[in-house]
Amino acid sequence: MSGDGGSRTIPGVTHGFGSKSAQLPIPLQPYCSTRPATKQVHGTRIVDVHHPLQACGEADGFFTREPGILLSVLTADCxxxxxxxxxGQAIAVVHAGWRxxxxxxxxxxxQRISLEDSTSNWVAAIGPAAGVCCYEVNEDLIxxxxxxxxxxxxxxxxxxxxLDLAAIAEAKLTALGFAAVDRVGSCTICTPNDDPALARRFKYTSYRRNSHRRExxxxHPGIKGRNQYSGIIINQ
Incomplete structure (x- = not known):
């Protein structure tokens, strides 16, 4: 799996990572109405999704074997x-900030995958997030x-x-036995806009960059409603 847009490297599956050009990647937009209803809380709860628009409550990870249901998470630097x-018979997605x-x-x-399968049968892709180039945190967190x-x-x-979030995630996923781990997308804080149709300086929405500007x-306007979605779906 790779690239900001949808990918067909695994037959029957479409995925993508959002940006300012398309908050929800264009290949996933036809499935927007199927997304589960949820509230992300920077937690660790994983929910099995069985039907479109499922009410999932507070959760930051989703798993399904059902075709036609878009699993997605909303991020700004996480x-x-x-x-x-x-x-291509099962998919999942998580929102993984530092917490x-x-x-x-x-x-x-x-652990959820291992209830009925082996992680060696799965691949993962890490999308755009705050990069080590820009993601400065306090010394206690390091x-x-x-x-x-x-x-x-x-x-x-x-x-x-x-803090290098992507490197940490890749190391964890490799240690957990996933067959392949792709690091896709660049830093949400500093990556410049590459869409000539948009008169904007940066490619991604960034909570950290926005906070600095508002200080x-x-x-300066906030980013509410402008975060990017990343998602995956098993095509019907």
Whole structure:
């Protein structure tokens, strides 16, 4: 699986990662009305989805074997991670910010898959998120990651107080036994706009970038309603 738009590398499955050009990727837009109803809370709860528009409550991960149901997550700097069985018979998606990564949402998804399958039959793709180039956090958070995760300190934070969310996620997914892990999409904070039809400087909506702008100019608009969706669907 790769690319910002839909991909057919696994037959019968379409996926994509949103941007300012298309908050919900164009190949997924026809299925918008099937999305489960949910509230993301930076948690680790995974929900099995059995029918369109299913009420899922508070959740940050979704799993289904049902065709025709779009699974998606909304992000602005957090990691969207999508999953697919190599034969296209099952899919999943998670919203993984620093809290979710630290508290184990990827492990929860692997546990859900392992109830009836092996993660070795699955592939994953990590979408656009705050990159290590820009994602500066406090020193206590870096220390928490380095103390709690069994990965090299320099992989977690290659430079002072900068957190590498994508590298952490990739290391976790590899350790959990997924057959392949793609890192797709660039930094949501600094990646420039590549759509000539849009008179905007940046490609993605970014909570961190927006917060910095609002600190400098309180009249600068917020990002509510402008986050990007990433999703995947088994085609009917």
């Amino acid at each position: 990691l969207p991670v999508i999953f697919c069985r190599k034969d 979710g990564l630290l508290e184990g949402i990827l492990e929860q998804m692997a 220390n928490n990651f380095q103390q709690l995760l069994p990965f090299p300190a320099t992989m977690i934070s290659p430079s002072y107080r900068h 400098q100019d309180p009249t």
